[in-house]
Amino acid sequence: MSTPPPTAAPRLIATDLDGTIVRSDRTVSARTIAAFARVERAGGRFVLVTGRPPRLMDEIAEVFGHRGVAICSNGAFRYDLRSRSVTAEHAIPVEVLGETARRLRAAVPGIGLAVEYAHELAGDEHYEAGDWDSDTTVQRRPDTDLFGRPAPKLIGRHPELSADELLALAAPVVGELVTVYHSNGERLVEAVARGVSKASALGELARREDITPEQAAAFGDMPNDLPMMAWAGTSYGVANAHPDVLAAVDHVIGSNDEDGVAAVLEALFAES
Known part of the structure; x- marks a missing residue:
């Protein structure tokens, strides 16, 4: 898959984990970690948006140096990776x-x-x-x-x-x-x-930081990512994504095992 041509760099990068930036062997590549560090150096914000609950985030927190925020359990939790604490929760009554x-x-x-x-x-x-x-x-x-x-x-x-x-x-x-x-x-x-999704939690976080959907880019691979991708101004589906995702996104990029997300971020946040 080819990387889409660079456009204006988004203020917010939202990405799913498993099947999107986590490889088939359940690792995150050094290239991907470096690409997200590039986002931060450019003044951008990245949010990990996952179906995983907080209890399964320890390895990911380590990989990213305990930086940033994660939206977990498909929007049910907002989780601070630095303190490893839940900062917001939405439960089914x-x-x-x-x-x-x-x-x-x-x-x-x-x-x-x-x-x-x-x-x-x-x-x-x-x-x-x-x-x-x-x-x-x-x-x-x-x-x-x-x-x-x-x-x-x-x-x-x-x-x-x-x-x-x-x-x-x-x-x-x-x-x-x-x-x-x-x-x-x-x-x-x-x-x-009801009403909770990756999109609702991401939108809540973005409003707190005065970021509009048009200033956001989202990456994913499964149907639970579709609301988030519809919310974001630009959406990217990895090549290994579910057919419903591939049919809905703005761009299809390299697979999780090919570091497709990293390739896009390197183009969006180019450094001399």
Whole structure:
């Protein structure tokens, strides 16, 4: 993929992590780290915008030298990488959480459910731990505890259905209650509070710093990135992105394993 020709450098760079700047081997290249340092030297702001919860951000914080801000759990948290602390949280209310769980179980037999907080993950007996977790990190709880307090994110995993198939089943039955999406292909569907998204959290942060959408560029690879990319003045999808992303973005760039984001940033923030 070719790098788009340089334009005026954005004031804000917003990027997804996994599949976008994190490579297939779960590393971030030295080139990518240097490219984001270039953004900062030019006076730009960068924000990491991810589906990961804060508990899975330690390695990323180390990579970026504990600088900057991350939007986590698809907009449910704003997380300060320097202090490793949550500075804002948007949770699904208890009554909505329980009703969403009931509808998902009815619409998708066999689904296992879990709730995700900043630093813990709790699931029912059917929830299958994913690549990021082991069975020992998932706290097994009865429904009264699982759905008895507000939760920033609700997760459903199915033993057979793909993420796209799960989303197609879930969206019609819970879309009026929560923001439902998927961020990978690992048989997973996810939900945050209604009105919460990567775009809403990014917009909130930008307004605090007097940055307009037109002054922002966004990079991503999955359907949960689409609201953020629609919000930003310029959007970039990596070559390995979901087809829905590739169809919607302004520019298609090199893949995550080719450091596509770094190549664009080097062009936008050229140094002599």
